[in-house]
Amino acid sequence: MREKQDKKMQNLITSDVVISGGGMVGAALAVALSRLGLSITVLERQAPAPFEAQSAIDLRVSSLNLRSERWLTELGAWQNLQQMRLCPYQYLQAGEGKAQLRFAASEIGERHLGHIVENNLVQLALWQQFAEPITVLTDCEITALRQDEQGVDLTLSDDRKLHCQLLIGADGAQSKVRQLARIGTAGWQYQQACLVAYVDTPYPQQDITWQQFYPSGPRAFLPLPGAQASLVWYDEAAKVKQLAALSPRALEQAFIDAFPPELGAIKLKGSAWFPLARMQAQQYVKGRVVLAGDAAxxxxxxxxxxxxxxxxxxxxxxxxxAANLSAGKSLTDADSLQQYQRQRRMQNTLMMGAMDVIYQTFSRESAPLSLLRQQGLRLAAKAGMAKQLLTKYAVGNSVF
Ligand SMILES: Cc1cc2nc3c(=O)[nH]c(=O)nc-3n(C[C@H](O)[C@H](O)[C@H](O)COP(=O)(O)OP(=O)(O)OC[C@H]3O[C@@H](n4cnc5c(N)ncnc54)[C@H](O)[C@@H]3O)c2cc1C
Structure with missing residues (x-):
């Protein structure tokens, strides 16, 4: 009996916080929370592969704004990323037909508006900052979750047990934590999907990211280090699937034909398509369980x-x-977690709404509406102060 209990205890891992998902958001949380002196356990299906300069570019790239860059710099990860690969851009342009709206970093006194980064390298740069008291468990996931006033008890797929004060679900859109905590979601799948391609371009490294709107969906150019770029083609889901089924040569030609001529004769190196969904968890907080990032x-x-x-x-x-700890409150103080939920749900809902307005406005094929949109873009281009505020908002700064 005693032996059985000892064995059980040996199998029990205790920490202040467990983070399920060591992707970009989960890994950033682990680094930042460990600096508060909290012990952290990160659960991740697979550790990121080491960086090799010759390795192919990850098809999943993101445009990171200045606010995200500043935070990653505070965490020491940006410096790691700079040793690997990233591409800054100074200009951001959006347009339809000949009407173009261009934002420049110089208009807001910055050297760049953001960077295009590879998701797996951001994750790796954060993992390189992992140190005591962060424990990483890979190749396992949570299979059972129970919470009470004492904390959260978790069972893993390899039968190990974990006990913590706070469980954070940063395990992406299909979050297991969200499911086990029985938190519902609301949302929908868009009619459009997108095809992402990684290409060589005929021009040296570019410092502009642009998006051209068409009634069938936008087509976007994101610069990558060297003479490379990521192209994103939004269209009806059926059309995207058709494109994805083409031979590489035929798809390369389809991109050249469909994108503005400024793109030039690109060479396709890889592609993948993604469905587009809007989803929001009905709660970001349930007792001692908190969701963040795509899990929310x-x-x-x-x-x-x-x-x-x-x-x-x-x-x-x-x-x-941090405020809970310095005020001597419980780590999972309910008011404080509710404030997190209130503020973040509101901000995220606003941004989702803004994306839907753009999606709806530019997806309608009607000559008068197209004229109105183009006039709107021309007006915005001359809007001085308002445009400056919009640029500041786009880079993640507070505009007030
Ligand atoms: C086509 C496309 C383009 C995009 N472009 C941009 C962009 O330009 N800028 C931008 O800001 N965003 C962009 N995004 C969104 C961005 O990719 C996501 O918001 C981001 O990846 C979310 O990060 P995350 O860490 O929350 O989740 P994820 O990146 O999904 O990471 C979740 C992590 O959890 C792990 N995991 C999953 N399940 C479990 C489990 N059961 N147990 C343990 N670990 C688990 C996964 O292995 C993964 O590492 C784009 C998305 C798409 C589809």
Whole structure:
């Protein structure tokens, strides 16, 4: 009996916080929370592969705004990323037909508006910052969750047991934590899907990201280090699937034909398609369980906001938990967690709504509406102060 109990105890891992999901958001939370002196256990299906300069670019790239960059710099991860690969951009352009709206970093006194980064390298750069008291468990996941006033008890797929004060679900859109905590979601799948391609371009490294709107959906160019780029083609889901089924040569030609001529004769190196969904968890907080990043919300990627919102969740959560600790409150103080939920749900809902307005406005094929949109873009281009505020908002700064 005693032996059995000892064995049980040996199998029990105790920490202040368990984070399920060591992707970009979960890993950033682990680094930031460990600096508050909290012991952290990170559960992740697979550790990121080491960086090799010759390795192919990850098809999942993100545009990171200045706010995210500043936070990753505070965490020491940005410096790691700079040793690997990333591409800054100074200009951001959106347009329809000949009407173009261009934002420049110089208009807001910055050297760049953001960076295009590879998701797996951001994750790796954060993992490189992992140190005591962070424990990482890979190749396992949570299979059972029970919480009470004493804490959260978890069972893992390899039968190990974990006990913690706070469980954070940062395990992406299909979050297991969200399911086990029985937190529902609301949302829908968009009619459009997107095809992402990684290409060589005929021009040297570019410092602009642009998006051209068409009634069938936008087509976007994201610069990558060297003469490379990521192209994103939004269209009806059926059309995207058709494109994805083409031979590489035929798909390369389809991109050249469909994108503005400025793209030039690209060479296709890889592609993948993604369905687009808007989803929001009905609660971000349930007792001692908190959701952050894509586990809490997914958004139409057309303005590249997803992980920037996830980092904003993480920043506020760290702030709330730090305040609890310094005020001598319980780590999981209910008022404080509710404040996290209120603030982040509101901000994320606003951004989702803004994406839907853009999606709806630009997806309608009607000559008068197209004229109105183009006039709107021309007016915005001349809007001076308002445009400056919009640029500040786009890079993640507070505009007030
Ligand atoms: C086409 C496309 C383009 C995008 N472009 C941009 C952009 O330009 N800018 C931007 O900000 N965002 C963009 N996004 C969104 C961005 O990719 C996501 O918001 C971001 O990846 C979310 O990060 P996350 O860490 O919350 O979740 P994820 O990246 O999904 O990471 C979740 C992690 O949890 C792990 N995991 C999953 N299940 C379990 C489990 N059961 N147990 C343990 N671990 C688990 C996974 O292995 C993964 O490492 C884009 C998305 C798409 C689809």
């Amino acid at each position: 919300h997914t958004i139409n990627p057309l303005a590249g906001q997803g992980v920037n919102l996830g980092f904003a969740d993480a920043m506020l959560l760290v702030e709330q938990l």
